Amino acid sequence: MVVQVAELAWGDYVTIAVYFVVVLIVGMWSTFRPNRGTSAGYFLAGKDMSWFPIGASIFASNVGAPMFIGLAGTAAASGFAVAIYEWHAIYLLIALGWVFVPVYVASGSFTMPEYLKKRFGGKRLRIYLSFLALVLYVLTKISSEIYSGAIFLQQILGWNIYLAVLLILAVTAIYTIAGGLAAVIYTDTLQTIILLIGSFILMVIGFIRVDGWENMLRLFMKSAANYTLADPVKYKCGLPREDSFHVFRDPTTGDIPWPGAVFGLTIVGTWVWCNDQVMVQRCLSGKNLSHAKGGTVLAAGLKILPFFLFIIPGMISRILFPNEVACAKPDECRKFCDNPAGCTNIAYPLLVLRIMPSGLRGVMLAALLAALMSSLTSIFNSASTMLTMDLWRRFRPKAKERELMIVGRLCVLVLVGLSILWIPILQASQGGQLWAYLQAISSYVAPPWTIVFLTAVFWKRTTEAGAFWGLMGGLAIGVARMAIDFAYPAPLCGSGDADTRPDILAKIQFLHFAIIISFLTLVIIVVVSLLTEPQSPEKLRRVTWWTRNDKIDYEEESDESEIEEDDPEEQASSIKKKKSVGKMMYNWLCGITDEAKPKLTKAQKAMIREKMTDIKEDPFWSKMLNISAVIVSALTAFLLGFFG
16 A cells, blocks of 8 residues: 555644534534425425525536546546546536526426426336436446545545445435435535635645646656656556647547547536436526526536646646556556556545645545535435435325425435445455546446437427337447446556457447447437327427427326325324424424425416426526626637647
8 A cells, every 4th residue: 555654633633523513514504494394395405596506516516536536547647638528518517507407497397207207208218217327326426436535535544444434424414314405505515615725725735846837747748657767668558648738639549539529528428417317406406597507607617627626636646656646567556556457546645645734634635525425415315306206106106295205315325325335346346447437337328318318308209119219229239338348358557468358349439439329329219209109299398498488277287296295184183292302303304394284276386386497587697697608618618729
């Protein structure tokens, strides 16, 4: 293992302790919000969020521990190119606010599976998406967060992995279970501030250590282990890439080829930013469409920062510690980080451990914990929403508000348990390829779903059968490629082994493969849709881009997703009963109130639904938001051109 050159001082522990206390206070404070006892209050924060916490939560939910570990590690290995994942997302975030959210809000959907149900009818698409999303959350998102956090804590604290992760998950689960999405968004806002401060301090110290930007560029091209510099032919894989300072790279020899970065990443990114429950749910919690748009613009602007906060520090770490970070011998890598595939994953934690002054290490560790817990809370809340609203109610269609609240919280507890059980598997995985692994999995699974959502929103002729069989065909192709990928791993750097992988794996990069899957999925959807009966115009109202402004008679519309209300007489009867202290604590934790609620009339329900699905905007703020989106887009275009 890496030799510890510094230990945490008492000031670091004080910083960490203060962080935990403040986060718990903010999380618990949000549990006293008056509408947390309803599904809209728990899952959509009562649709009362403003643009700033929405944008901060989107950013914090994405910038988790894999960003510290994977993004910085990939930058240490290959330079600037990984920035395309961050800057590309800026345009997709704007598309989320301007194109997709208006359709989702107009349809009155809580979740993405629910939107598919409203758009196509039937059950299989909604159930399948819910199930697949839950599986992927456990196997990729939650697992990567826990694994990345474990690496960081091991390097800095030397703590037992299970004890550290159990502590983080326990604190995370407490305020997520009790507070719902409101707790997640409010704590995300706090954690975003901590994250930016800690990362900025480390970036400045790193630049000072390498004497500025120009010197950093010069030194990076010379950063390699001693044995690599002595024998650059044998250990060529341990040298910096010749195109390290270019974002767009050769279509055949580049590690992130430009056609894949432009087209393949657009397909994968559309799923991540515009169709995934974790991101969309924050926008659906906005007071109105303008606040949802404002949140996406803020998040888009913040996505410019990871280049400076994570990518550059990752490269600086390689310059300062080349023997460890840039190791090219499997045996040496195993000695430094217990992973023969490479040690670039330790670039960021090693930088924190060795160059941060005493006291500030605690701030940086708090920033890691902020990122880790922020992403976990978002995943837990979104997963519980889908399980409750899309799967549980398939089996319990008459489930009442109280039951849904309890099931949503129990789902979080189950996910916490599954996450802990997954830790041993994470320790045994090829962590040296964490970022590429996550992106590859997304490239195999996401494209079919992206095409389904795009055709659902923009092509009214798409039918349920077309969407379903297109999805099945695309996923079959993606899973086949995934199986080949796991069966034929790439040879380790410096091992001398020949690359015996099949051409479909060795010569077709995963982002290029995403383009192929998307095309085949689209062909299946179009052919099957044209051969099947189209949906009636009445069924398409407010569920596509072209029909989002259609009028609906809310009184006559039957909504299968309507939640059964508690009987006022039963509520009144329960109020008369004397409640024990245990019962009162149970009600508080589960967000349940025994106060009688008035029975809503059909007209009142219609008014509430109309408010929930309103997409009208104030003309002034609409114009201001359009200008802001153009400014952020132009700045991103400049950066892509400058570093391209």
